Each structure stands twice: as C-alpha cells, then as structure tokens.
Amino acid sequence: MKISFHGANQDVTGSCHLLECNGTKILIDCGMFQGGRELEEENAEPFGFEPEEIDFVLLTHAHLDHCGRLPLLVKRGFKGEIITTSATRELARLVMVDAAHLQEEEALHRSRHPKSNHNHHNKSTEISPLYVLVDAFRTMDFFGRTVHYHQPFQLTETISVTFYDAGHILGSASIYISAVEDNIKKTILFSGDIGNSGRPLLNDPETPAEVDYVVMETTYGDRLHRSFSDSVNELYHAIEHTINHGGNVIIPTFALERTQEILYFLNRGIEQQQLSSSTQVFLDSPMAISATQIFERHPALFRESIKQLFDSKKDPFQLPGLHFSRETADSIAINRIQSGAVIMAGSGMCTGGRVRHHLQHGLSRSECAVVFVGYASQGTLARRIIDGAKTVRIFNEELPVRANIYTINGFSAHADQAELVNWHKKIKNIKGTFLVHGDFKVMQTFKQLIAGKVDVPEKNQIFNL
Structure with a gap:
C-alpha cells in the first residue's frame, strides 16, 4: 500500500x-x-x-x-x-x-x-x-x-x-x-x-x-477559537451598534454552512429579542440560497434539536425580514439602502462574487461595518482588510477603509x-x-x-x- x-x-x-x-x-x-x-x-x-x-x-x-x-x-x-x-x-x-x-x-x-x-x-x-x-x-x-x-x-x-x-x-x-x-x-x-x-x-x-x-x-x-457564545454575542453587538448608527452590516460569507449558521443565529437573536424584529437581512448569493434549500432537504443530518424544529415545521433558517436576492437587479437594488440592512454575500474571502460590489459601497463609510466570520487566506482581499489596510483596490478603484471591521473567528467550521x-x-x-x-x-x-x-x-x- x-x-x-x-x-x-x-x-x-x-x-x-x-x-x-x-x-x-x-x-x-x-x-x-x-x-x-x-x-x-x-x-x-x-x-x-x-x-x-x-x-x-x-x-x-x-x-x-x-x-x-x-x-x-x-x-x-x-x-x-x-x-x-x-x-x-x-x-x-x-x-x-x-x-x-x-x-x-x-x-x-x-x-x-x-x-x-x-x-x-x-x-x-x-x-x-x-x-x-x-x-x-x-x-x-x-x-x-x-x-x-x-x-x-x-x-x-x-x-x-x-x-x-x-x-x-x-x-x-x-x-x-x-x-x-x-x-x-x-x-x-x-x-x-x-x-x-x-x-x-x-x-x-x-x-x-x-x-x-x-x-x-x-x-x-x-x-484556539474564541468561545462560541462570545462570538454570537459579538455578532449581535456588531449588528445592533451599526444599525443604531445609521449604517449597513456587510458579512462576506461562505455559501455552505457559514451562511446557514449565521441565518440560524439571526433567527434566534430576533426570537430572543437580542436583535430588533425589524432587522432586514439580504442573502445576496444565488449559490447560498440554493445551498440553504439543499440543507432544508436533509433534516436527518442535523443535530437532534434541529431535526425536531424541522419535524414541527419550523425552519431554523427562515427569519421575518429575510430577502433572497437571486437576480442581479435585486443585488444592485440593495446598494440603494443606506442603513438598517444586514447584507450577506459571497465570497467569504472576497475573491469574487457579489460582496465586492457591497464593499465598494460600504467600505468607505465610517457608519458601516464589515463582519468577517471565516478563514481568509494570504493574498485575498479579505485578508488585506483584516490585516488593517488603509486602502484597498476594488474594481480598479482605490477605496479608503473607514468602516468598522470585525473578525469573529469563533464561527469557523474547522x-x-x-x-x-x-x-x-x-x-x-x-x-x-x-x-x-x-x-x-x-x-x-x-x-x-x-x-x-x-x-x-x-x-x-x-x-x-
């Protein structure tokens, strides 16, 4: 062998x-x-x-x-x-x-x-x-x-x-x-x-x-990762703080697992009144939307407590203000919203996908926040932002980084x-x-x-x- x-x-x-x-x-x-x-x-x-x-x-x-x-x-x-x-x-x-x-x-x-x-x-x-x-x-x-x-x-x-x-x-x-x-x-x-x-x-x-x-x-x-409960609380704080200060929250997200886990916690945060029930969440990733639907088709693979939610016809990934943005026009429309939105978009390392358009609109606004919830390899746009770059280049435009940057590594799937x-x-x-x-x-x-x-x-x- x-x-x-x-x-x-x-x-x-x-x-x-x-x-x-x-x-x-x-x-x-x-x-x-x-x-x-x-x-x-x-x-x-x-x-x-x-x-x-x-x-x-x-x-x-x-x-x-x-x-x-x-x-x-x-x-x-x-x-x-x-x-x-x-x-x-x-x-x-x-x-x-x-x-x-x-x-x-x-x-x-x-x-x-x-x-x-x-x-x-x-x-x-x-x-x-x-x-x-x-x-x-x-x-x-x-x-x-x-x-x-x-x-x-x-x-x-x-x-x-x-x-x-x-x-x-x-x-x-x-x-x-x-x-x-x-x-x-x-x-x-x-x-x-x-x-x-x-x-x-x-x-x-x-x-x-x-x-x-x-x-x-x-x-x-x-x-070592931070404790999971600390990570969830920091996510809630980042969202509440940003929305109260008139900005949007951008979460570059991986379509598989991370997206569904964040949706689950947003749902729970609203249920437990740690997030406002009027929070508007935009899932701007056709791939993440499809992945979420695949997750919903495999309830048997989840923990017992999640299986029970599915059995009682409660979908853990659905929350009151959730919008699926499949079409490009829907994605573009999100950037007309100046405040109060949580925008989840691919890719997690910001190497492609729709998230770069949202960063182009939000990164230079001090009232906005970018929340990284996953691993960023060396050389990626996400890593440059996490490492404290004062400016970054997106679509041939040099943009100042003024938004609040959060790195919450407790959500890692590793x-x-x-x-x-x-x-x-x-x-x-x-x-x-x-x-x-x-x-x-x-x-x-x-x-x-x-x-x-x-x-x-x-x-x-x-x-x-």
Whole structure:
C-alpha cells in the first residue's frame, strides 16, 4: 500500500491524496488551490498522476478546495466512479457549476481587458478557463454510489470503506479505508476537514476506534477559537451598534454552512429579542440560497434539536425580514439602502462574487461595518482588510477603509488546536500521522502536540505504508 500527496501539502487548499493498493488507485478529494489563484498556473498544472488511471474518487465534502478540480480530472481522462454522501453530491454539483461559471466569466473578462502595461497592440488575448459549465455537468455523470455514515461498503474484494460524520459541513465525512494486502490488514483514515464539537446545527466529529495511519488536516493547528457564545454575542453587538448608527452590516460569507449558521443565529437573536424584529437581512448569493434549500432537504443530518424544529415545521433558517436576492437587479437594488440592512454575500474571502460590489459601497463609510466570520487566506482581499489596510483596490478603484471591521473567528467550521489534538487522541494504535491542509509553520507547531510518528509531506511525495 502506498500513498502520495498532490495538494494541500504545507498549504491550506487543493486537497488531493492518492492511495494505491492491490493495483487499485483511489483518489481522496480533488480540490482547487485557492487564494486569488483560481485561474492561475497551480490549478492548471499536471496532477502528479494520470487521471485515466484513477479507479475511484472518494469525496470528503463539497468545499471548493476539496472538489473543485473534479471537472478538470474528468476533462483530462478520468473514467472511474466518484463516491460520497447524498448531501455532498448535491452541494458539490452546486459548487462545481458555480466555479465553472465564475471561471468562464473571469476568462472572458481577462480576454477583453488584457493588462494595459504590455501587449498593448493586442486588442484581446484569449484566456482559457480551467473548465467550463459543460465539464461541471459532465462530472456529475461519474458520481455513482451514495454512502451513509457508519455503513461499510466494498470498493473491491480486498478494500472496504466506511464514512464517518466529520461535523464540518452538511454531508462532510472522514473516510476510513481497510485493505488486505499480502494477507495483512492495513487501515487508514482521511480526516477531511474536522468540525467543532458542540455546534448548534451539526453533530460532533466522529472517529473509528483504531487506525494504523491518519491523514489529518491542521488548518487551525496553532490557535484556539474564541468561545462560541462570545462570538454570537459579538455578532449581535456588531449588528445592533451599526444599525443604531445609521449604517449597513456587510458579512462576506461562505455559501455552505457559514451562511446557514449565521441565518440560524439571526433567527434566534430576533426570537430572543437580542436583535430588533425589524432587522432586514439580504442573502445576496444565488449559490447560498440554493445551498440553504439543499440543507432544508436533509433534516436527518442535523443535530437532534434541529431535526425536531424541522419535524414541527419550523425552519431554523427562515427569519421575518429575510430577502433572497437571486437576480442581479435585486443585488444592485440593495446598494440603494443606506442603513438598517444586514447584507450577506459571497465570497467569504472576497475573491469574487457579489460582496465586492457591497464593499465598494460600504467600505468607505465610517457608519458601516464589515463582519468577517471565516478563514481568509494570504493574498485575498479579505485578508488585506483584516490585516488593517488603509486602502484597498476594488474594481480598479482605490477605496479608503473607514468602516468598522470585525473578525469573529469563533464561527469557523474547522476544529481549533485543542479540538484537533482531542480528535487525534481518540484514535488508538496509530502507527503514523501525515499532516495536510495547513501552513507549514502551523504544522510544525502542531506536530509537537500529538503522539507517535508524524510526517509533513511535500507535494507529490510518496510513502510506502
């Protein structure tokens, strides 16, 4: 049995790991490298393996940095089966179609507006997107079996697979693989992204009792999150304070999980009279609207208390002043509202989507607020604002940053350092751990905190297990 690493190595995005056993090639995730690089060289480079040789893809969850290069895999010759949970299948379709659409738009925009400092004789330069809509739709043809948590299934005669609830986003899983090779049983667990315990919507992350090898994410391996209740209270304070001072609140939001969690807390804040019942909330993201509808179709995947709400016909994501803005005209109309609006718009790192238009209107107004509720990679617009930039460039306009900036990291869908250590400790008899999905310095810190042999793989590095 051997494993090789082809993404998210000493880096936070681009998850992609290849397991080879008894002649079968299994890819775990095939994600996009993110951080303003969606169309850049890294995503377009060869995978480090031949796509047509891959027999199966096991998909941990539907975030772009885990599923975003699947259409490229198909485009380059993959003919195998993609296996995941039913919720991940629905959400991944949404994410891949959205990514294809954005890439087509971006390629068209760049072709029409080449950098003016060179090629000025050339009226337009042809820029190719990584993949297009038809590639994303075609990828869905390769999705085969859907999996239920805890129910083992045979991948081949000698390889069996079990998905465990990772508690990260709806349908997310840690994937346990058991294989018999030369009459010896070997087991390996791919953590996927690990969620937080005690969160209101999803169940706590699970692990099998014992495993030989663990491939583990370390996104927040060097820090602790603020307490969840403090984070919720700060969100309420930011909204009330801003609305009382005549401004709007802009929340750059990730369409999956974060949006639904914030909607849930806005709903609860109004119910508990911590927010005004007249609060107007605009969900300005077609993708987040669709994702919320997918969430509503899978009540069985939530915590017991949320399931009961659905059973009693109470939708935890619906609140009195909620407006869905699917059409571009609706989105533009929001910017005519000068005060009293909570505007939730994609993308969470402000690398694209409609949020940049709202920032263009609100960032320079001292009575407004921007509330960041998620991770922002280096090099993204969100990170520049969080790091205290006095001015930022949006749509070729240099804008002063005068709005109040809040960074509320307690909403992260990723486990923090203490939760990650605890997750690892629950698994018995680990022979080796491979750290992925984190900055190199973070991994070096985290490595000291867990027991046993720990490797920090480089890109395309191969290990024999």
